[in-house]
Amino acid sequence: MTAKPMTKTQLVAALAEAMGSDRKVAAAALDAVAEVVAREVAAGGTVTLPGIGKVACKERPERQVRNPATGEMVTKAADKQVKITVAKALKDSVNG
Known part of the structure; x- marks a missing residue:
């Protein structure tokens, strides 16, 4: 039996705990990383x-x-x- 994938909400909560910050900051950081990766890869780059x-x-x-x-x-x-x-x-x- 496989475990369910971690949701974005769960990832944000874990990230906030690891960063010692609140969920709003962690969500903004996660969204920023996803945006940068998507933009760079779409332009043909590697991240x-x-x-x-x-x-x-x-x-x-x-x-x-x-x-x-x-x-x-x-x-x-x-x-x-x-x-x-x-x-x-x-x-x-x-x-x-």
Whole structure:
């Protein structure tokens, strides 16, 4: 049985406790980090979150894909994909 994912409210509460501040400050900090990461990755950059991993944008070329409903091969336009590489420190803490 897997645990439920932590909600934003729970994350803000835990962050506020870790920072020794109130929830309003913690929520603003979390929102600011999310905004900066999204803006940088959307611009094609990479963001390293120490102890967590790297978030990067990877461009994928136009390619042939199969429509699972019909089996027909169709051309999918070039697009971008967000990739997250987990940091070794986080992997080690989970597996340690």
